[in-house]
Amino acid sequence: MMVAAADKTVSTCHVAIRGLGLRRGDHWLFRGLNLVVPRGKFVAVVGPSGVGKSSFLGCLAGLVTPTEGDIEYCCLQLGRHTPANFQGHTGVVFQHNLLVPNSTVLDNVLCGRLGRYPWWRTLFGFPRADRVAAYRIIADLGLAPLTHRWVCETSGGEQQRAAFARALLQEPELYLADEPVSNLDVYLTGRVLGILRQESLAHGRTVFCVLHNPELVERFADLVLSFDPGDPAGWKVREVQR
Amino acid sequence: MNPPPPPPVEPPALKWHERINVFTVTLLAFLLAVLASLPALRGSGRQLDYWANIRRFLGYFFPPDFSVWQETLRALGETFQIAVMATLFATLLSFPLAALGARTIAPRWLVLPARLLMNGARTIPSLVWALIGVAIVGANPLAGVIGLTFYSLGYLGKFFSDAFESVDAEVARGLRAIGADRVQAFQHGLWPHAKPLVISHVLWMLEYNLRAASIIGYVGAGGLGMQLASYYEYYAWEKVATVLLFILALVTLLDLLGEWVRGRITKKLGGGRLGGR
Numbered sequence: 001m002m003v004a005a006a007d008k009t010v011s012t013c014h015v016a017i018r019g020l021g022l023r024r025g026d027h028w029l030f031r032g033l034n035l036v037v038p039r040g041k042f043v044a045v046v047g048p049s050g051v052g053k054s055s056f057l058g059c060l061a062g063l064v065t066p067t068e069g070d071i072e073y074c075c076l077q078l079g080r081h082t083p084a085n086f087q088g089h090t091g092v093v094f095q096h097n098l099l100v101p102n103s104t105v106l107d108n109v110l111c112g113r114l115g116r117y118p119w120w121r122t123l124f125g126f127p128r129a130d131r132v133a134a135y136r137i138i139a140d141l142g143l144a145p146l147t148h149r150w151v152c153e154t155s156g157g158e159q160q161r162a163a164f165a166r167a168l169l170q171e172p173e174l175y176l177a178d179e180p181v182s183n184l185d186v187y188l189t190g191r192v193l194g195i196l197r198q199e200s201l202a203h204g205r206t207v208f209c210v211l212h213n214p215e216l217v218e219r220f221a222d223l224v225l226s227f228d229p230g231d232p233a234g235w236k237v238r239e240v241q242r
Numbered sequence: 243m244n245p246p247p248p249p250p251v252e253p254p255a256l257k258w259h260e261r262i263n264v265f266t267v268t269l270l271a272f273l274l275a276v277l278a279s280l281p282a283l284r285g286s287g288r289q290l291d292y293w294a295n296i297r298r299f300l301g302y303f304f305p306p307d308f309s310v311w312q313e314t315l316r317a318l319g320e321t322f323q324i325a326v327m328a329t330l331f332a333t334l335l336s337f338p339l340a341a342l343g344a345r346t347i348a349p350r351w352l353v354l355p356a357r358l359l360m361n362g363a364r365t366i367p368s369l370v371w372a373l374i375g376v377a378i379v380g381a382n383p384l385a386g387v388i389g390l391t392f393y394s395l396g397y398l399g400k401f402f403s404d405a406f407e408s409v410d411a412e413v414a415r416g417l418r419a420i421g422a423d424r425v426q427a428f429q430h431g432l433w434p435h436a437k438p439l440v441i442s443h444v445l446w447m448l449e450y451n452l453r454a455a456s457i458i459g460y461v462g463a464g465g466l467g468m469q470l471a472s473y474y475e476y477y478a479w480e481k482v483a484t485v486l487l488f489i490l491a492l493v494t495l496l497d498l499l500g501e502w503v504r505g506r507i508t509k510k511l512g513g514g515r516l517g518g519r
Contacts, residue, residue: 061419088421098416100434102507111430115421122426170420 014039020069028232040204044217047227088115091172097163101152112169156183177209302479321465325451328390340402363396372458383464401443409435438507445500
């Protein structure tokens, strides 16, 4: 069950995960996961391949229904929100990018703003302000010459940055990034994770980010959630010491 | 973490039931259908000289009589107009119908009636649709447009809904996860994927309608068919040959155009899948 609840007093708690468990076939990926994440924290999700990191992010994004437990989001706006309503506030960077190959980089990035408008407002294009904001982010990530290029004509790293730009343009309350730097070189890796870190520090946006490189985890994360491949209940949370 | 077990010497063999998949079952079903359909090859059973028949009949067509080129060209123009208008209306009408018939878009209870409607439209031959058109608006090109519109609706509706179902819906689902509503997810996530297929199908339909429009004149629905019918009537096969050559030229032209457009689209998409520029 995913619950998006309102908080009368703006608390520092942003995401509360209680007893979360997910079963695939006859084995559990993880069980009894309890985690309270304060607003504006950078959470690195680590563990070997196939351990359930992407499925965990899928649960947070409302794309995967957990077998047990629930997730509660504390919104800044008052009032109750349905889970679907909350999806406009979660910026997801998918593992396989999920961009439209025969659309331009600009159009793909602009999709980050779809949640802000009803369908008839975006039927014939986005407002000028959105296009300007999108172009600024595109240029910031070094993609300016590719703005009007089809995504299928760009390289893997460029596509990954376009997918990241889409999430940035969304200005979400919560970032869910599934290996957002797997195709990037050292410089761009630092740049992308630096932006995410800045988003969490300056704007109080919470970040869940799947990372494989321990060095990057130590450099950027506040909290580390690690999964154990042998034991579904063997997940651990630790704070990164600075 | 435990060390991984040592790899086995050879890959594990598949059991017989693990080899059953959609492909093998379809192939088997098709082979059975072929066996069951062999009686169709029996013919009349009479002793006929097939080759002499072919030679004699084809001989009627040569040499084509080009003296009728002016009226043929005029009728061809009308046929083209009927085909274009019918394709336009069918395309516009089949979009909502196709969306209703696609399992990835519409709720399940709507899919079946929509598909049934499209199957119904396809079941009725274009000539019968043209007859219905003639019954409504009389013997003129508009009857042809009406007839072919409904006939094409059955085809395009099916093609489009298949296209909507077959394309990768993952992006659309991803857009839903970042706040897009159903229409937005379709417009920005599904439609760009389906667009090349849709364009390709529309071009095919136009070509098909061009051929169909030259037949439906038989029942008075305008175009080349009327002319063809009168030539058949008087066994003027050399004039029929001229008309057929004109149709062939137009269809070939359209086919080349379609091929070029499809080539452009797939080349651009295919180049990207390899990750190159």
